Amino acid sequence: MIRKLAQLTWAASRNESRIARTVVLKLKTAEFKILTRSHTPSSPPSSCEELTAIALSLRERVALGPQQRFCLVGVGLSNFFEPEGLSVQPVLFD
Numbered sequence: 001m002i003r004k005l006a007q008l009t010w011a012a013s014r015n016e017s018r019i020a021r022t023v024v025l026k027l028k029t030a031e032f033k034i035l036t037r038s039h040t041p042s043s044p045p046s047s048c049e050e051l052t053a054i055a056l057s058l059r060e061r062v063a064l065g066p067q068q069r070f071c072l073v074g075v076g077l078s079n080f081f082e083p084e085g086l087s088v089q090p091v092l093f094d
Helices: 004-015 048-060
Strands: 018-029 034-039 070-081
Touching: 004 018, 004 048, 004 070, 018 048, 048 070
Parallel strands: none
Antiparallel strands: 018 034, 018 070
């Protein structure tokens, strides 16, 4: 499921003008305990494979056994920035 969600997240991110720095994994257990893990690599993920690898490594940081069942799994991106040359708002005063 994490692999599929990472692919969908990567595809959606290609429609964004901003670039995400952080990968986020959110899990909700069958007992409704919410676990969130995130990682900000030194450079933003540059491919779907890299995003998937980071998301899978975040799952390994969750201290729950492989038999744990989840009722929600989410892969997301955060900590966005505008690429060089694109400005959201021009400078008001010089």
